[in-house]
Amino acid sequence: MNTLKINGTEKKFDKLPSTLVELLDEMKINHATIVAEIDGEIIGRDDFHQTAINTGQQIELIRFVGGG
Amino acid sequence: MDKLVIAGKEFGSRLFIGTGKYSSNQIMAESIAASKTDMVTVALRRVDIENENDDMLAAIDREKYLLLPNTSGARDAKEAIRLAKLARAASGINWLKLEVTPDPYYLLPDGTETLKAAKALVKDGFVVLPYINADPILAKKLQDVGTATVMPLASPIGSNQGLKTRAAIEIIIKQATVPVVVDAGLGLPSHAAEAMEMGSDAVLVNTAIAAAADPVLMAKAFKQAVKAGRNAFLAGRAAVTTEANASSPLTGFLRD
Numbered sequence: 001m002n003t004l005k006i007n008g009t010e011k012k013f014d015k016l017p018s019t020l021v022e023l024l025d026e027m028k029i030n031h032a033t034i035v036a037e038i039d040g041e042i043i044g045r046d047d048f049h050q051t052a053i054n055t056g057q058q059i060e061l062i063r064f065v066g067g068g
Numbered sequence: 069m070d071k072l073v074i075a076g077k078e079f080g081s082r083l084f085i086g087t088g089k090y091s092s093n094q095i096m097a098e099s100i101a102a103s104k105t106d107m108v109t110v111a112l113r114r115v116d117i118e119n120e121n122d123d124m125l126a127a128i129d130r131e132k133y134l135l136l137p138n139t140s141g142a143r144d145a146k147e148a149i150r151l152a153k154l155a156r157a158a159s160g161i162n163w164l165k166l167e168v169t170p171d172p173y174y175l176l177p178d179g180t181e182t183l184k185a186a187k188a189l190v191k192d193g194f195v196v197l198p199y200i201n202a203d204p205i206l207a208k209k210l211q212d213v214g215t216a217t218v219m220p221l222a223s224p225i226g227s228n229q230g231l232k233t234r235a236a237i238e239i240i241i242k243q244a245t246v247p248v249v250v251d252a253g254l255g256l257p258s259h260a261a262e263a264m265e266m267g268s269d270a271v272l273v274n275t276a277i278a279a280a281a282d283p284v285l286m287a288k289a290f291k292q293a294v295k296a297g298r299n300a301f302l303a304g305r306a307a308v309t310t311e312a313n314a315s316s317p318l319t320g321f322l323r324d
Contacts (some may be wrong), residue, residue: 064124
């Protein structure tokens with residue numbers, strides 16, 4: 001099964017993207033402004049292109065929003 | 069020159085601005101500009117993966133304004149530390165407004181968890197600005213573990229009630245070896261001026277500006293109030309007495 005848990009939601013893929021950049025592109029998320037966490041480990045933007053995606057991973061995609 | 073210095077960085081303005089609750093990024097950017105602030109707070113949240121919304125950071129000139137990411141949403145030290153590390157990875161800077169607010173109704177900060185997180189984050193190289201209840205003992209413990217400021221609340225976040233904790237903040241200011249930033253609950257420029265007249269080093273304002281009918285004008289009003297309050301503190305207030313002290317001469321009256 002090609003599934004990932006992204007921001008708390010299970011997502012199924014016909015073909016799993018091979019890297020984090022591919023995943024973000026497929027989801028149309030601008031990677032210049034976000035930070036990611038895969039299975040609890042923070043992935044800096046510089047490492048997005050070399051971070052492999054594997055089925056079953058828990059992925060958090062996070063960005064800055066307005067706040068006090 | 070009367071400059072505020074936090075963790076070795078000089079600030080030209082003693083007013084810090086939150087970026088939440090603005091009706092648009094445009095109004096937010098104009099309000100920030102009108103406030104003449106040097107530092108703005110931001111929060112971290114999950115990207116809405118179904119609904120790609122626009123990027124608020126694009127509206128903030130990072131050359132001009134220092135970002136102060138907060139740990140809002142953290143309910144304990146562990147969650148705050150996780151958010152802090154994500155914020156550092158996302159922003160590339162190590163400044164942090166530490167807030168741990170387990171209670172959803174009053175959003176009052178948990179002092180025990182805040183102190184625990186502060187210790188770990190200072191050790192990890194963060195410049196920690198902790199949001200706290202106006203608790204002089206906790207403020208001392210935080211400065212002792214190396215936080216860059218202490219940030220006592222005036223009243224609950226977003227309540228606009230003003231300086232309900234005045235007496236406790238006076239004690240915090242007396243004991244402080246780090247800058248004291250009054251954060252949360254300041255609802256009017258007069259509240260901010262009062263905090264500055266007491267000797268607070270700075271104030272942090274969000275809702276009172278963002279939720280005003282004219283946020284840009286309110287940002288300007290807060291800027292003026294903070295400046296006036298600071299000048300009044302530096303000038304030193306005249307003595308308070310119970311009886312009148314005539315302002316006009318008590319000689320030369322037109323009577324026998």
